[in-house]
Amino acid sequence: MGDLFSNLSLGFGVALTPINLGLAFLGCLVGTLIGVLPGVGPIATIAMLLPITFGLDPTGALIMLAGIYYGAQYGSSTTAILVNIPGESTSVVTTLDGHQMARQGRAGVALGIAAIGSFFAGTVATLVIAALGGPLTRLALVFGPAEYFSLMVMGLVIAVVLARGSILKAVAMILLGVLLSTVGTDLETGEERMTFGLPFLADGIDFAVLAMGIFGIAEIMRNLDHTEHRDVVRQAIGRLLPNRDDFKQSYKPVLRGTLIGAILGILPGNGAVLGPFAAYTVEKKLAKDPKRFGRGAIEGVAGPESANNAGAQTSFIPLLTLGIPPNAVMALMVGAMTIHGIIPGPQVMTKNPTLFWGMIASMWVGNLMLLIINLPLVGLWVRLLKVPYRLMFPAILMFCCIGIYSINSLPTDVMFIGLFGLVGYMLIKFGFEPAPLLLGFVLGKLMEENLRRALIISRGEITTFISHPVSAALLLVAAVVLLVALLPSVSKGREEVFLED
Amino acid sequence: MSEAMSGDARPARARPVRSPQGLVAGLTLVALAALALWLTRDLDQGTLNAMGPAMLPRWLAIGVGLCGLVLAGTSFTTDGHGLERWNLRGPVFVIGAILAFAITIRPFSFGPLATPGLGMVIAGPLAIIIGGHATPEARLRELAILALLLTPFCMVLFGDLLNLPIPIFPQALTGLFPADWSQKAVLRATAAMMAGSGLLMLVFSPRRHARSVDVTGHSRRI
Numbered sequence: 001m002g003d004l005f006s007n008l009s010l011g012f013g014v015a016l017t018p019i020n021l022g023l024a025f026l027g028c029l030v031g032t033l034i035g036v037l038p039g040v041g042p043i044a045t046i047a048m049l050l051p052i053t054f055g056l057d058p059t060g061a062l063i064m065l066a067g068i069y070y071g072a073q074y075g076s077s078t079t080a081i082l083v084n085i086p087g088e089s090t091s092v093v094t095t096l097d098g099h100q101m102a103r104q105g106r107a108g109v110a111l112g113i114a115a116i117g118s119f120f121a122g123t124v125a126t127l128v129i130a131a132l133g134g135p136l137t138r139l140a141l142v143f144g145p146a147e148y149f150s151l152m153v154m155g156l157v158i159a160v161v162l163a164r165g166s167i168l169k170a171v172a173m174i175l176l177g178v179l180l181s182t183v184g185t186d187l188e189t190g191e192e193r194m195t196f197g198l199p200f201l202a203d204g205i206d207f208a209v210l211a212m213g214i215f216g217i218a219e220i221m222r223n224l225d226h227t228e229h230r231d232v233v234r235q236a237i238g239r240l241l242p243n244r245d246d247f248k249q250s251y252k253p254v255l256r257g258t259l260i261g262a263i264l265g266i267l268p269g270n271g272a273v274l275g276p277f278a279a280y281t282v283e284k285k286l287a288k289d290p291k292r293f294g295r296g297a298i299e300g301v302a303g304p305e306s307a308n309n310a311g312a313q314t315s316f317i318p319l320l321t322l323g324i325p326p327n328a329v330m331a332l333m334v335g336a337m338t339i340h341g342i343i344p345g346p347q348v349m350t351k352n353p354t355l356f357w358g359m360i361a362s363m364w365v366g367n368l369m370l371l372i373i374n375l376p377l378v379g380l381w382v383r384l385l386k387v388p389y390r391l392m393f394p395a396i397l398m399f400c401c402i403g404i405y406s407i408n409s410l411p412t413d414v415m416f417i418g419l420f421g422l423v424g425y426m427l428i429k430f431g432f433e434p435a436p437l438l439l440g441f442v443l444g445k446l447m448e449e450n451l452r453r454a455l456i457i458s459r460g461e462i463t464t465f466i467s468h469p470v471s472a473a474l475l476l477v478a479a480v481v482l483l484v485a486l487l488p489s490v491s492k493g494r495e496e497v498f499l500e501d
Numbered sequence: 502m503s504e505a506m507s508g509d510a511r512p513a514r515a516r517p518v519r520s521p522q523g524l525v526a527g528l529t530l531v532a533l534a535a536l537a538l539w540l541t542r543d544l545d546q547g548t549l550n551a552m553g554p555a556m557l558p559r560w561l562a563i564g565v566g567l568c569g570l571v572l573a574g575t576s577f578t579t580d581g582h583g584l585e586r587w588n589l590r591g592p593v594f595v596i597g598a599i600l601a602f603a604i605t606i607r608p609f610s611f612g613p614l615a616t617p618g619l620g621m622v623i624a625g626p627l628a629i630i631i632g633g634h635a636t637p638e639a640r641l642r643e644l645a646i647l648a649l650l651l652t653p654f655c656m657v658l659f660g661d662l663l664n665l666p667i668p669i670f671p672q673a674l675t676g677l678f679p680a681d682w683s684q685k686a687v688l689r690a691t692a693a694m695m696a697g698s699g700l701l702m703l704v705f706s707p708r709r710h711a712r713s714v715d716v717t718g719h720s721r722r723i
Contacts, residue, residue: 172568186554460550
């Protein structure tokens, strides 16, 4: 316990330096901005801003990028409540009751409880990361290649189960993602694989290029297909601070949401997206009068909002302790860390304690900033929402081009975001989810490396994955999760969860 | 929401294909798998003890192909979504804009053809104006103003403040300025002129009538 506090104080010492405070503020502001604006996601933004962090020191760079990620979670709830459109997919459920509250003239209270719930969840999640960081890191040190491989298999299986739509399509996307990661020079033999003889493919496909293509560009093309009207709430926003009754009604949902979100967020495989859904379902089941849900129940805002923020933050745990990115944003953080010469994994905490604890402390600082900057700026965000999409997307397009060009100074990279954009657009049209593909791509290289190593150590015995107890347990969990998801009754329930939005 | 947006699920009783989307999706996967298998045909698979370069790609491709076959197969037995309407305008202009940016940002040669390096000062506005036409609501004047204001912002941010090695303007441009001006001074002067003309256009543009505010649905992003 004493350890925890000395570590946290070390972290706050780093996070509270003026430059890091400024970077956290900048990150939170940019994050809120892109969270508020539907059509710009954190993935494309972080990929765009990667080059900007080249000149910063690694701690500052990561503090800023982390701020963008959780700032986006805050911002998206503003759009969900005021416009009935989720700024990010994690606030889909907030639209249900949040927007109804806004129609009843309680927009301010909805925004207030969302911000307060998120802040509470962020605080708890920060403590969870700090408390779990140490033990998990020690656990990671006993992990061998077989365990790592099995852990990643488990993560991918969970990602399949959590993805929307057909399980088969999600499996196909994961396999395709891993397949794409094998493009380029084989590290062991030096032979080129699937490069078409093109020199710029010899190093493999750049992650930022793939991410920006299938998330940034494909998203623009998809958005251009259907335009909806923005229905910005015209009623006054009203007072922002919830009153005593509101607090009384919502403190339990906040606690439950935080718990659910924090647990789901740790799971490799982007559990953070499912958190708000799970929290909403739980609140609806527990409520005395479930009919109020969908008509402006404050619990329906408090629970999911806390869950999404808790999940966004605990998803840093697998990255910081095991070096495994659980979702696409974390994969970009891996990119940012490697650019600065830091290899994510258990050694980060021992080798760069100031970076590790500084980043954790900055998350709490960032959450506090978001609480303070977000509420007074609501008016500004509402104005921004009035910028029409026909002016927004050309700007996003140019930023994407400039951002991706400045990473490697290669015009071919720019062309490839167009190609991957088209591929992503086609996949969406065919009913595939691009998120599992990206996750498979991210974990692909690590998986192949660990698979090879494990097989070399065991002299080609495939049973090595079952004879190691930890590895066997992880694979068992994966198998059970997959079987449960395929059970007819569960798969029906799964469809319902995703249809509810 | 994803269900609502991925097209109408018309029951197609009369036709043999009950899920056209599933069929096309499955065949696409099979084609991708076939491509990967063909590309890795000359590579050594190795043994489990010493995996060759082709081991993983080949088995993954087989997996993708199997998924595709199952998907295509079930499209004859299970009802599913129809194919969505394709809108060519969006992708064509967006990709056109990206290509225009890529070949003008710095000298680029493609076979016998070569483009001069024009830098961000040309590539940026090109991307905005070509890309902007991806929607039928595009208005040239509006896009020109946007380009004239955003490009100098990016020039100053990336080229001046952040010092990223990104070409800003064609070398010929320096000849138009006094010889003793530094690159940065030329950059700032160009940016100021662009922003100034953009602002002038904005001020003197005819008053627009009530703008229709549009936005898009977003449920599938992480």
